[in-house]
Amino acid sequence: MRRLLLAAACLLAAQIAWGAVAPSKAKVHGFALSGTVASVDDANKTLVVRGSSGRQTTLVWTNATAVVGGHLAAGQSVTLRYLDRDGKHIATSIHISPPSSPRAASTPAPTPTAGS
Numbered sequence: 001m002r003r004l005l006l007a008a009a010c011l012l013a014a015q016i017a018w019g020a021v022a023p024s025k026a027k028v029h030g031f032a033l034s035g036t037v038a039s040v041d042d043a044n045k046t047l048v049v050r051g052s053s054g055r056q057t058t059l060v061w062t063n064a065t066a067v068v069g070g071h072l073a074a075g076q077s078v079t080l081r082y083l084d085r086d087g088k089h090i091a092t093s094i095h096i097s098p099p100s101s102p103r104a105a106s107t108p109a110p111t112p113t114a115g116s
Helices: 002-021
Strands: 031-041 046-050 056-068 077-085 088-096
Touching (some): 031 056
Parallel strands (some): 056 088
Antiparallel strands (some): 031 046
16 A cells, blocks of 8 residues: 555656646747838727838737827837737737927028128
8 A cells, every 4th residue: 555655646746747847838928010000990999000011910909908109090100019819910009109300491591691
């Protein structure tokens, strides 16, 4: 009986050790995407982002999606993270880049002249 208990304890210890050594699946924390918003559908909470390669990606957002930098609109530059769930790209965070500053006029302003 004692040998049977010892064998069972060894088998249990081996199973525990094997489970601790077995590699675990790495969690996917999402994918990154940067580009320009091609279109936004507020009613369906979807947006299409055109990447630098010209490829368009359709994404959805939820109430849990963190949107930083304002309200989504076509033409904005965005950087976002998303997860793939149920066959959809679900945005987890969207960072809207501030609009580029207006360029200064290429012609210099006239300078006042003395005299006349």
